Amino acid sequence: MTMMEGMNFAAIDIGTNAARLLIKNIDHNPLGETKFRKVLFIRYPLRLGMDVFSKGKIGKERAEMMMRMIKGFKQMMRMYDVVDYRACATSAMRDAKNGKALIKKIEKKTGIRIDLIEGKEEAGILYGNHIEKLPNKEGTFMYVDVGGGSTEITLIHQGRLVGSMSYNIGTIRLLNRAVKDGIVDGLKADMAGMYANYGPINIIGSGGNINKLFRLAEEKSKKELKLPITSLRSLHNDLQPLSVEERMDRFGLKPDRADVIVPAAEIFLIIADCIHSDYVYVPTIGLADGIIGELYAKATQDEKERLSRSRFYLNAEAQGLLNAETVESNE
Known part of the structure; x- marks a missing residue:
């Protein structure tokens, strides 16, 4: 095998x-x-x-x-x-x-x-995992992964990586009031600058919260995996005033999802408003998928190199260029 x-x-x-x-x-x-x-x-x-x-x-x-x-x-x-x-x-x-x-x-x-x-490596893994899955490589997309401690952002223009950024704003940080002064304003300023350079940018969302928000939303495109920003805002407005217990009862959320889902929606909405997004594309894959993709790419490269070496030795032996001792010492 x-x-x-x-x-x-x-x-x-x-x-x-x-x-x-x-x-x-x-x-x-x-x-x-x-x-x-x-x-x-x-x-x-x-x-x-x-x-x-x-x-x-x-x-x-x-x-x-x-x-x-x-x-x-x-x-x-x-x-x-x-x-x-x-x-x-x-x-x-x-x-x-x-x-x-x-x-x-x-x-x-x-x-x-x-x-x-680090955040930039995390964003890079996520970018590598999603670039081939873009619905359309024309135009500008922003890959946004909202986690508990940080938000990773990758900008993709015409199918090419423009840059990756990491911000210490996440759902658990927001719940614990642990987001430092200036972080949100800095995020908004950066997003506004990207809009000024590229025009409206649509979001590719990642993370358990956006996946759950997509499933809960009434207005969405299941076929194209698109969640309209208007639908996300409406769902946030429904969830925000409820207690954690009420969110669990009404929306069937688990305790560790019911508390973080609202700050996650808020982060996505902040970004969407700054870059004038119409929708979030939700392909339901994340960091773990990207890690496996990298492992497979490395294994594929290693296999190609092994086969290349094998072919070299076979050809060399056939031509009498290597003796058995040389092959053995190289292996």
């Missing part, structure tokens, strides 16, 4: 509000077609931001939860014969005073390495 025949890859995304394990099977058939199939998806409401944005660090109880979670994720990866994985932690772990120490402890106890990635 070659690497391309039905291998399982995994991504662990440790966000500010929740952590996710995604396992996908990737099959590259002889016709040159590559198929991605979701095998397993687990979302765990770790809520690191509740500790980090109030205490500055991850508390003992939540650290133990995280350790147990990673051990569980490791077992699932074993069960599904995962050939390669990457675990990434984002905003809350970046800001936690004990974030790096906890990551080292988890790796020592479990063998799972967690990469602490």
